[in-house]
Amino acid sequence: MSQLSPPETGYESRVRTRVIQLFRWCGVWAGTCALMAFGPKFLWNKGLVFTLLAIGLNVCVGVRTIVANKRYLEELDDLQRKVHLNSLAITVGVAMIVGVPYSIMASYRLIPFHADVAHLVVLMALTYGASNLYGAWRYR
Amino acid sequence: MKNRLKVLRAERDWTQAQLADALNVSRQTINAIETGKFDPSLPLAFRAARLFGLRIEEIFHDQEP
Numbered sequence A: 001m002s003q004l005s006p007p008e009t010g011y012e013s014r015v016r017t018r019v020i021q022l023f024r025w026c027g028v029w030a031g032t033c034a035l036m037a038f039g040p041k042f043l044w045n046k047g048l049v050f051t052l053l054a055i056g057l058n059v060c061v062g063v064r065t066i067v068a069n070k071r072y073l074e075e076l077d078d079l080q081r082k083v084h085l086n087s088l089a090i091t092v093g094v095a096m097i098v099g100v101p102y103s104i105m106a107s108y109r110l111i112p113f114h115a116d117v118a119h120l121v122v123l124m125a126l127t128y129g130a131s132n133l134y135g136a137w138r139y140r
Numbered sequence B: 001m002k003n004r005l006k007v008l009r010a011e012r013d014w015t016q017a018q019l020a021d022a023l024n025v026s027r028q029t030i031n032a033i034e035t036g037k038f039d040p041s042l043p044l045a046f047r048a049a050r051l052f053g054l055r056i057e058e059i060f061h062d063q064e065p
Helices: A011-042 A048-075 A078-107 A117-138 B005-011 B016-023 B027-034 B042-052
Strands: none
Touching (some): A011 A048, B005 B016, B016 B027, B016 B042
16 A cells, blocks of 8 residues: 545644534533532522523533543543543542542631632642643653 | 554555544544553454554564563
8 A cells, every 4th residue: 555545624623613512512611610600699599490400401512522522532542542441540539549638628617718618629629730741741 | 562553554645633533532542552662452452463464463462571
């Protein structure tokens, strides 16, 4: 074989499509989170039915976001999957190692501020991002 | 694991991007394989063998301990 015929859709463009889909679903999910958090107070005066509908919508969009993330990971090649697997392993480990003592410290009032699950989510997001950057740098 | 991917690619005057496109992977993956930072999966090794018209062991070989 002397000539390479590129496939109809290149790897990079397919991954880019999946990333865009994932970002869109993440955006919609963030929107439904905001609706769920602020809607009862500012939009429907704490009406129970609307609050339950907002929670249901958030869960449905959340499930769709998980599916979008799964499809994105399935589209990746061996190396990118390995980078993500390493990032996931580090993220879960950090969440466990930091989360449990954080919870215990909060229950004994050893931290000067209100302990919130959002802190853990932010930590996980930062860990995942940093791990991915490290993986990309390591195999550059 | 050692491999002859870079040599085989150079013989055909292909860029990493072209080889990546033909093997349906990222250019970063080709670079990582060529530099020995990453060992490909069996399906990817088979795809490479099919593309170059060689057997897997003619491209990839285990390093002596």
